[in-house]
Amino acid sequence: MAVVQTNPPVSATDSLHQRLDSTWREPSGFGGWFKRVHHTTIGIRFIVTAFIFFLLGGILAVLMRLQLARPENKFLGPDRYNQFFTVHGSTMIFLFAVPLMFQGFGIYLVPLIVGARNIAFPRLAAFSYYIYLFGCLFFWAGLLLNTGADRGWFAYVTLSGPDYSPGKRVDFWAQMITFTELSALATAICLAATILRHRAPGMSLNRMPMILWEKLVLSFMVIFAMPAVMLSSSMLLLDRTVGTQFFNPAEGGDVLLYQHLFWFFGHPDVYIIFLPGTAFVTTIVTAFARRHIFGYLALVVSTISIGFLGFGVWVHHMFATGLPQMGESFFTAATLMIVIPTAVQFFCWIATLWHGRVQFKLPMWWIAGFFFVFMIGGLSGLMLASVPVDTQVHDTFFVVAHFHYVLIGGAVFPMFGALYFWVPKMTGRMLNDALGKWNFWLFFIGFNMTFFTMHFLGLRGMTRRVYTYVPEMNWGWLNLLATCGALLMGVGVLVFILNFFWSRKYGAIAGPDPWRAGSLEWATSSPPQSYNFAELPTVNGREALWDAAPNQPVVAGIREDIRETLVTDSLDGDPDHRMESPGPSAWPFWAAVATSGLFIGSVFSARSVLYTAVPVAITLIGWYWPRWGVSQRRKATEVWSE
Amino acid sequence: MERVSERAVLDVSGLPSVVFGPRNVVWLGTILFMLIEGAMMAMLYASYFYYRTRSTDWPPGVMPPALTYGVANGIVFLLSLAPAWWTRKKSRAGDISGARMGLVVLAIFGAVNIALRVYEFSALNCEWSANAYASTVWMLLGVHSAHLATDFIETVVLAVLAFTDRVDGTRFSDFDENSMYWYFVVGVAVVTDFVIYGATRLL
């Protein structure tokens, strides 16, 4: 069993690195690209891909703003505008926000922060990426082939049903949901298992950094929320392809059931996007207030209760459908209740800063931006929670303003903060300070110009999802102002990209811990080695590096010649057993190709599932089938538990 | 990254590498998969009852499903728990011949389940395109059939694997997890039967 003892000095550190590297190194070359399974590789792939789709979604947003810049503009017709706003919304939610905030940062950071060599189920994480990538390409290929979804990111029936949306546009949307949700679910399993079973010895639950709590809560939210939208979009697809009657009112189908299922996913999804932002804020505030977070327990309880309450408020998206008033009041109360844990988080952050030693570095600018922007979004959300007010502003530009304040405030501002904070870890070089401030101010001013204006448009009756408006409404100059702001935001994002590429080449060398922050990802080199940590760390407090004992032990006895990892107890983080982590493999890629074939084939012919399922089964069996040499080696060395 | 002399270490070399049940990471992964699929099925049950509230007669305009094959399959499902339990027990003991026998018997049960399931579809007494109720019972049975087919194939693959010389300790724990997933398939089958055959008649 595990014992703490004193180890004689080892002089051959270099040979340790060499041994570990030869075991853990990622395969190189073209073929090797498809076999890589290390979490830093997959995490960065997610972040880069999702950021590209952020840019593409942003381009659509700018084109939409140009169309709305003046009344009765002929720049985009309704057909193209409807495709653009649908693809913009779907891209930002399904291809950017969740993949980047939850999957990308989660897969990259979680194994480092728990102090592990790799993520649990690394091949599943690789599969998750390929499925996501193929889903993105499939959905955007649709747009480029004029088969872009055009029924909104929510695709309400009956408008999206077979009678009112012939063609394949909605099918592309519905199947994109299947791709991305499968990917998110796979990531959720990897992250939950990593957090629960791969934490460094000593990292009991009550010593987990907030970002781990958030990723854990989020994984469970994904597990319970995503099936609802997979179900509703599958039912829609079946209605459209094989003639089921789920949403056909003439045959007992029901249009509100679709909305219930969609928002049972849709509202938790808002928190799936927003909670990573809060975890970034907590992490960055802790690092730059130079103290432990104030109210750790309160923050944990808040995060968990948001996870639960997030499932109890979906009906507030349906107030205008005329549901019974008692029910609506209940959902108003639930929606207001969710303000409490959110407020607790804000108070704890302010208290941390109040009693800290604040260094106002670049990531903190974005946190300040988050405070300003998200507060406005949260407070306009308070207005929307009230049923009478909601019936007036629902489906107007007031709501567009509100959720951009919430989502850009709650996700994009913290995301930029997180990028300025962690890109040095990923690339080994600091981002430029001056360019960073240009990036911040352009984005911040442009954002408020665009979206603050929309509150007024909404109150003055401008409804959402309109490709144009009549001049008599006098909405022209406010819309023009919003369009100018959108362009400014775009320039801000370009400055970030410039900064990134400039800094990769000329940025200051970051070193392992440029911010002197406290969590374990800063204990290894920047960028981390293929094996993350030469010696697996142990933990003595919530901020592992700040709280380390003078002679904090490291883990010994993990084999270096095979990809062995340590599995610890879920509650206390006590060492439990050793486990071999799967190595590089191209099977996840082929399995993703086969699965994509099944998904795409089913859009065009339901019958095709009968034969496209065969390659899926074959690739999954190939993935699983053990290699002879490995099993013989294991049989020779394995130790069975009692 | 210099190693300090007299560095304290936590030696874990004596820890086991083959564990079963909740200690196993794959066990946790399987549980999480079951949660996802359970959430999906729960949402489908909720949809079924939602449709019930939107119609005055139930089942609307069609005959309720015939009971014979559904009940027969339910009984076979319950009986199949025995080989699943046996496989689990023998795998944990590292008994390869016991595990082989358990997996083969479990695979045979799975084949019978699938055969009966085909007849169940024909006895639903409705086309899926008839109305929303019909679509829902087809989907309930269809989604569960997908679970059943997946775990049947998994069982067959494991049974074949058990007869090769590639069975190390982690494979035994896979046999163990497969049985746990089978319990889940049976549990969902029973609930689904209660909805399709019970609720349709009683509500």
Next chain:
Amino acid sequence: MKALRTLAWIIVFGLLGCQSNHSSLSAAGPQSKNIEWLYWLIFWICLAVFVLVMVFFAHGTARTKVDEQEMAPVMENPEGDRRARVAVSVAVTVTVITLFVVLAFSIVTGNTVEGLSSKNPVTIQIIGHQWWWEARYPNPQADLTVVTANEIHVPVGLPVVVLTSSADVIHSFWVPNIQGKRDLLPGYQSAFWFQADKPGIYHGQCAEFCGEQHAHMGFEMVAEPVDKFQNWLSQQRKPSAQSTDPSVLRGREVFLTHSCVLCHTVRGTDAGSKVGPDLTHLASRRMIAGATLSNESGSLAGWITDPQRVKPGVLMPANPLPPDDLDALVTYLRSLQ
């Protein structure tokens, strides 16, 4: 400071525009008045909360700001933590109380807006279509039922009960000056009520995305004194005007022999299709094409010839008529008072 002044300027002018016939902050009925009052109540609460949080954040950050070279983390500050605990507890308590206030006022206002006390309301049936509004004023005598489109007349000071349904996809009925919106759901029928207190012509708009021409699915609500409303109603009950003017008769001929009759009704003629709006009293309406064009000969002719140019994707096809026929048709339609 300059940014603040700009902000104030934007707020003032942004809100100034709210005094219009299509604004939720320019209430003309008891419901919208109640909602507007509730809106401003929550607005001021939110503004106060926002200012407080920003002040605390800025001060909290500024008061402990240090030189960037100081890297050592603060390890313990029991006195600070104790004070912070008290402060956070107080703040949470205030939050909870504020939320209860908002909830209470919201529920009370909700009840006022929903509850109907009068016994003699006017009933209107609104049916949503892609992309126009069918309005029916039911009467126990079937032939006295008024059917019109895109222009809804209501009496001032009397409650109006609206029965909603949809013929195809989800639409949402909304006149911001009068009342909050209500979805028109296929497969569902629901009822709500409103009342207009100030005479006027208010603009209404479909608020739920319903396809290509969602943007131009508008209508007008004419609120007028009860006697004027009754006059309008009896006028609308009549079959279409019969004229002996030869150009009108020629236009009638064009109407009845072309594709118009496949979709439209003109009561008193053989045209009785229910696909498109009822045109029996078309000339009495102020606007055409879902409150998109004013009802004049020129715009009417343009609309008939090529609706797709004005509203791409609309279900009405182009009607390339010879100029004489078109003129006659427009003359006929303009005669349908």
